[in-house]
Every structure is written in structure tokens, then in C-alpha cells.
Amino acid sequence: MVSLNITAPGGGGGRFSIPNPQKLSSPNSTVSISILFTRSKNEVFLTAPHGKCSKNVPFIVKSQYLTPQEQRQQQQRFSSFESPSPSQPAGQLPPRVYVGYTIYKGKAALAVEPRPPEFSPLDSGAFKLSKEGFILLQFAPAAGVRQYDWSRKQLFSLSVTEIGNIISLGTRDSCEFFHDPYKGRSEEGKVRKLLKVEPLPDGSGHFFNLSVQNKLINVDENIYIPITKAEFAVLVSSLNFILPYLLGWHTFANSTRPEDGSRLNNANSTVDYEWNR
Template identity: 75%
Template sequence: MMLQLQCLSSQTLNPKLCPFHSLSNSKGNGFGSISVTESTSIKKKKLYVKCRQSEYYEQKSFSASPSNSSYAPTDVAVGTLPTRVYVGHSIYKGKAALTVEPRGPEFVSLDSGAVKLSREGFVMLQFAPAAGVRQYDWSRKQVFSLSVTEIGSLVALGARESCEFFHDPFKGKSEEGKVRKVLKVEPLPDGSGHFFNLSVQNKLINLDESIYIPVTRAEYTVLVSAFNV
């Protein structure tokens, strides 16, 4: 009762002294009624909403990174590497098709638990001659594997530059020199791209074949992106 009188008397002098009370005139008397309960209720609502919002974000954060061991990422065993997927690219033209397939490096496990590089990564180029309109004879395909250094040469190749690679699959063996593969990459006359020309001489099966395909600058850029994996 004293609180009501004090606040009412303050309201008469200066209404700002009771900023959180709502005053309303009753029909039966000239005094205002203070709804302290209502303002307290509003405060509780705000605190309650605030609390629920905090719990929501905490729960969301917990769900994103659960501490339960059943959801924890599986530890990679010593000597193994996570699987990585390499995406290739194919180019189809009127006289030939070219497929580029990146291959990742290979590793072997040592007794110490470490891993050792057993084979470097490479990019396999497959050339197939055309057998008709939008048809290619993949049974006659010729393959050329680019080493890491050769990939670097192609990546750094300028629009007006050319390069040439020579491979002998039987180098260091008794049949050395019987199979000869030469890949030439030369600029197109108008500077809009490069010619990829693969020549294969195989004396073992009496084969002498050359497959070439023009590659535009945009297509070459896509090939380089495949080289960079």
C-alpha cells in the first residue's frame, strides 16, 4: 500500500519516476492502479525467450560437432592416406577424341610406420581416331603418359610456344627402340589454341600411326586445371 501511495504521489509530480509501471484510471475512484504483476510477467517472458534462444544455438553448435565417440571421424591408420578422387576431361573433335585422366601417386608402408613414395603421379592421355560422325574407335586408341616434369612443361607453355616429348616404353629392356612415341604440342596458326599430335611407331606389330586433335585455348585451360590436381 505504501508503494502504491509513493508511486502515485510521484506520478502526480513527475510521471518519469515510475517508468516500468503502467498506470490506468479506474472507473470507481480517481486513483490509478499499478499493474506490477504485468510488468514482472513481461520481464520473465523476455528472460524466458532469451534463455530458449541461447539453448537453441548451443544445441545447434553441439549437433555440428558432437562429442560422442560414435560420431567422431575415424582415425586414418598409420601408413595409409585418405582416398582422393581425380576427375578427368574429354575433348571430341571431327577427326579424333582426347581423354585426360590424372593418376595419383602411390605409396608403400615402412616397418617404422612411415610411408614412402613408390610411384609419382602422372596424367594419361588417350587418343582415339574418329570412326564416323561423333563416333570414335577406342579399340585403336594410343596412350601417352605425362610425367610430373612434362606436366610442368605443358602448364608453363605459352600461346605461341611448342614442346615435344619422346617416350620408349621398353627403354632399358631387350626390346628398346622397337616402340617409339612422340607427342608434339604446337600452336594453331591463328593463335587460338594448340595442336596435340601423337605419333606412334611400333615395329612389333608393324604399326605407324599419327593422331592429332586441335585444342582451343579454353579447352587447354581446362586441361591445365586437370594437370594441377
């Protein structure tokens, strides 16, 4: 937080601070505490009552960084001036952000995007992980030079265990995953997806090869894309970073309080911890 120390030129007048001065920086407008900012960078007028009129007194503005303790004191003192941002009402979650990593090659493009986990509310008011997050792979065939037909893209979702398989691949290692989206339902066997990750012959990276047979819409597609060693390193690093978030562990870490440890441990006092044996 930055505060404004306002003093009259020549040493006269009083001195006070205003938290978050950026909220008051609208040029040529009078704010709630009757301070008028001009277009000049460091010039400000304090509008003070003078009979039936108002008198503009020039002041000089200097910025000062506050310590955390001073910030808390200022926030308490000026809490009446704090209001939620119009773009984000109080209690509303921050806007969702979409990220991804896309690799473009001559015959195809591969987009890699994370999908968050899902939680279910409990009667106690707490939340429990109901569905792990995953990584969505989108394969799009080339439609020309540096052009890709995303309307024909094929999707493949990597579970956290499958992500672990890819992360652990060595230069000469390979793995493959088979998915049937309709397994256990009447359409079982009508859609088959096979993803193979194999090393390039010269050891310079890996092939990602996706085969899709969809009898429901009469599609038989095979899309492959070579991934260089550098691109694969970026992919593995990204997967390593996002994996705990897909498991929802960040929500546990963010919700843990110092007093929770002893309370939960006492509740599970019958557990025989290995290091206590």
C-alpha cells in the same frame, strides 16, 4: 549434425535429443530405442511400456542445428548407437573415384586422366613416395560422325616435369616429348612414341599430335587434335590443381600434426637453414 528435440503436444512430457535422426527415419518401424516414426512428416510415437502392452504416445519433432561442441558431446553420449555404414566397413578406404577431361573433335578425341602416386611402407610404420603420379593421355581416332574408335586408342603418359612444360607454354610456344616404353630392355627401339604440342597458325590454341610406331604389333599411327584456347586453359588449370597430388604432397599435409614440426626440426638440428645465416 542435426538433433531431434522431442516434446509431447501441449507442453507435457520430457525432452531429449537424438543424434543423426536420419538413421531412425524408417517409416512404420520400431528402432532400437523404441521410437516409432509414421509416414507423417512431423509426427512420431514413443513406445512406452504399459503393463503387458505398449502405449503409443504422440510427439512433435523439431530439428535443431548443434554447435561443434554440442556435436562432440552428443556423439560421446550416443556412441553406442553409432555403427559403420554397411557399404563401407570400419577401417576401409573410401570408394575410388575416376575423373577426366575429354575433348571431342572431328578427326579424334583426347581423354585426359590423372593417375595417383604410389607409396611404400617403411619399417617405422611411415610411408614414402615410391612412384610419382602421372597424367594419362588417350588419343582415339574418329570412326564416324561423333563416333570414336577407343579400341584403337593410343596412350601417352606425362610425367610431372612434362606437365610442367605444358603448363608453362605460351600462345606461340611448342614442346615435344619422346618415349620408349621398353628403354633399357631387349625390346628397346621397337616402340617409339612422339608427342608434339604446337601452336595453331592463327594463335587460337594448340595442336596435340601423337605419332606411334610399334614394330611389335606392326602399328604406325598418327593422331592429331586441335585444342582451342578455352580448352587449353581448362587443361592447364586442371594440371595446375592436380600437380601437388601427383607428387604426394597432399598425404604429407594431411598427416602433419602440430607436434611433428618441433620434433622433426630437432632431429635435423644440424641443418643450416638459409634464413638463420
